[in-house]
Amino acid sequence: MSAPAIVIGGGIVGLSLAVGMAEAGLAVIVLDGDDAEPRASYGNAGLIWVQGKGLNHPPYAHWTRRSAALWPDFAADLLASTGVDVEYDRRGGFNLCLSDAELAARAAMVEQSAARPGMPDDVAIVDPAFIRERLPDVGPDVIGASWCPTDGHVNPLFLSQALSIRARALGVEIRRGEKAEAIAMTGSQLTVRTASDLYRAARVVVAAGLATERIAATAGMTVKLKPVRGQIVVTERLPPRIAHPTPTTRQARAGSIMFGNSHEDGVTAPGTTLPILAGHAQRAIREFPFLAETRVLRSWGAIRVMPTDGMPIYARSETCPGAYAVACHSGITLAAAHARLVGPAIAADGLPDDVATLSSRRFDAAYA
């Protein structure tokens, strides 16, 4: 098989890149796994979140905000081109604090950010009156919050659907159940081996979630990832009550409320545990007491694709020219930048300058 470009991985990161590459004029084949794969794209919280990102690395703070700024147009274009409303909404987000220790930690985060030259200054600590004006249903235990007007959210399942439709309309062929095993250089061409085929291409992008580390290594790229499980609870549908998302709670447009934000390092099995779900419920009820009377419909656990230092990775192979790898935790937040900036840059055989310091060279001992 021969194709100008191959994207390995059909999750939100792979599809965002494929759309960007196809919009730049490349014919793209997406090789994707099967339903047994862990798919963070189907199990996430749907936040387009900037506060707290890149605290130790201003270029990442700016990159995440650049993507957030691209989101309004990106969502509007997806609606116009696919008919799918991804329920994008940006009214600002709160990180609610339930104790002095939590509030002190958020205040320290804001101060640390303000003290660092070049950091955006869009996050503020706000008092209960400010919060209640915007979230009248918060409980008395909420003593403050950090607030960022740039934070928002989206429906990640509708985003997956819109990206698939958009990709196919642009001629992208999505092959499910066709897992890539390795990349190599054969003469002057890149090859991708699957169990049953050998593909030749001028451009190959690995965006296969947690499998990216192994596949990218076959093309000489160092991508360091770890699995981190997150568990989420979803309630019945209610009239609108939570107008602004928080990292632990958001209300979808259809009315259901998602809550819970847990991080289990190294856990690879999707699924849920009662102690964590109970902890989610206890916190959610302190944040929004009306939730005590709300019925829970379902819960799930999904596995994050977490770079070991938390920041996105944009790798370009030196041994296999034309091969790239992209892996990140915040694939929903960064979807607009991936489609609008990274995909077209890869189509032109490069990466945007914005991500120069987010390359995989940071994992290279010789480079450090």
Ligand SMILES: Cc1cc2nc3c(=O)[nH]c(=O)nc-3n(C[C@H](O)[C@H](O)[C@H](O)COP(=O)(O)OP(=O)(O)OC[C@H]3O[C@@H](n4cnc5c(N)ncnc54)[C@H](O)[C@@H]3O)c2cc1C
């Ligand atoms: C609980 C939870 C909450 C989250 N909340 C947010 C949030 O609020 N905001 C946000 O921005 N992000 C959030 N994320 C992160 C976000 O979901 C991920 O960054 C994003 O979904 C990663 O997409 P991906 O395409 O890289 O990976 P995945 O969705 O895991 O997809 C990887 C794809 O690669 C395929 N694949 C695997 N191996 C191969 C192979 N060998 N060959 C071909 N294909 C292969 C798989 O079949 C799969 O389709 C959250 C994640 C979790 C788990």
